Amino acid sequence: MRMETVAEVETKLRELAGVLLAEGKVDVVIGYERGTLPLRTTPCFIREAEAAGKLVWDATCEHNLARYLRSQRGRVAIVAKGCDARAITVLLSERQLARDQLFIIGVACQGVVDRRKVQAYLADRELQQATLAGAQVVFGGEGWQESLPLKELLWDGCLTCRQHTPLLYDALIGEPLAGDSEGALEEYADVAALEAMTADERWAHFSSELSRCLRCYACRQACPLCYCPECFVDQTQPAWCGKTDETTDLITFHIVRALHSAGRCADCGACSRACPVGIDLRSLNRKLIKDIKQWYGYEAGLDPDALAPLATFRPDDPQEFIE
């Protein structure tokens, strides 16, 4: 294969970030730097060209950095995967960002590592170092070393991803990845499996799943589209959502958060990956994504000029549910 290695992409990324900063084209580059734990990265904000060497790019760059765009002043460059770029498109169409202040460094992404799969694989062993060597991940600890195919550790959403290569970018690093339509057929198999259950079974599933919620709001904080100045769960007049850990309040929080991102969510999965207790938040978003695609023929973050599905209507929209 003639494909560039991840290391080459990383080198190019550092070079480009350095040039952008040195030439004064941007004030800050938002990217990823090595985290303190093996297989983890952390968002970083680089303001000097000399620091561009800190940037990293590999399958551990799981955050959706679009989250940080609205809080930045001046001209910003951002490292964006396919799904991140879709979130940026939504933010742009919602007039939350100025396109001329933004430089999108697109990177073709083959998927990000799911740290829960890593934890499950490690069981109780302590991971001291890990390296991504092509399609293999090499794990090492006290007196042991093992390797595993990267594919087995990828986050589930990445396995059916159709947007490996960003649609929107000012510079694309790495070659576009082929096979963007792979997995499209079974794209909503997870939602369909839940839909096939009875209402009682689904209630049992979601109430047990969502009752584990700690109300830490990490999902909301990680979401690039959750930017309301005051979230409905924080409002006190009226207090829409009780500040309790009762199942009904937890379910209300999650279904209303999903509704608020209906027609906007591009299924980047930042919420699910941020959840400290591993709640399956994606199903709720994906159910709405599926319905919106089916009923209104719309997918978020693909076309910057398309009207959001809840900001428009067609006189002949489906209405079988209305008596």
Added chain:
Amino acid sequence: MALAGPEPESIASQPEPVSGPSQGGWEPTIVAFLCNWCSYAGADLAGISRIQYPANVRIIRVPCSGRINPLFIIKALQTGADGVLVSGCHPGDCHYISGNYYARRRFALLKSLLEFVGLEPGRVHFAWVSAAEGEKFASLISGVVQEVKALGPAERLVKVS
């Protein structure tokens, strides 16, 4: 003067429907969000036409079905409604031209998501009722009450404390 319909005392002496099982048989509480221009007037017509329909419904008048936040519906279910009805003008008849069209998309997604997490399909109802459809309003309420009665008292989404 003889008027059709029940005597005033018989209305006054009707027990207040209370959610939850009681000795006299459980009666569901239905919260109905009706738009000011069509459905509320339709309910009014049902009333002035003396059409009988179950007294389980608690009507909340809103300016337009487009005014209804999904949180209204969830909050009603959380705090004592056994069923919720949302009703507005027929498509094309909205007093504000298009409020009900926007609402229709919002309600479609809300209903789909509520049922996806396992709420019984008969708890939340949507209908178009015009100001001339007093009969439809009465039969709609009867149908909703019957369906919610069959489901029994709301348990899912209800706040305990």
